[in-house]
Amino acid sequence: MKKGRIVAEIGIMVALALVLELITTFVPGMPQGGKFISLGMIPLLLVAISRGWKAGVTAGLIFGFFVFIQERVFIHIFQIILDYPLAFGMVGLAGIIPDAYKDNKIYLSIFIGLFLRFCCHVLSGVVFFSSFAPADVNPWIYSLGYNATYMIPTLIVCLILLPPLIRRFKEQKMF
Secondary structure, eight states, X not given: OHXXXXXXXXXXXXXXXXXXXXXXXXXXXXXXXXXXXXXXXXXXXXXXXXXXXXXXHHHXXXXXXXXXXXXXXXXXXXXXXXXXXXXXXXXXXXXXXXXXXXXXXXXXXXXXXXHHHHHHHHHHHHHHSGGGSOTTSOHHHHHHHHHHHHHHHHHHHHHHHHHHHHHHHHHXXXX
16 A cells, blocks of 8 residues: 555656646756756655655656656757656755654755766766867866756755645644
8 A cells, every 4th residue: 555655646746746747848948958047846846755766766756757757858869858757856865864854854855866966967068068168168167057056956845845844744644
């Protein structure tokens, strides 16, 4: 019964994440892809922190697949892997800290998941999108800056919204 509940929660949270990502399409995006903010990370992080890294990575991989279908940014097969399933799967590693919601390590969990996603996008930017960097700018600096412009606002929003959400779920004995 518990596995069935977790599978259902993953499905619901992935669907919610996709809806939240669609809402952010009304906010101006980045020139070479990426949104100014990624609200879909909230449900993915919630799954990871409440159900552990396996459920979190599973949710992230599924979400990454659907985001690729929506965006269809294809340069190379390894770019697809880095920017979609791997990057969003990394968000699920926010669940590597056991019972982070009990020990008030939520902030560290959120940071870990989003930082690992950021690393995937930066690497993809250096390898596959460095041609967009101005001639006098190091591709690493360009990719770090480009990806930080949407990952930092996403991190801030998640750090503000997730702890009270998780407390509310805990009060309702949902985990």
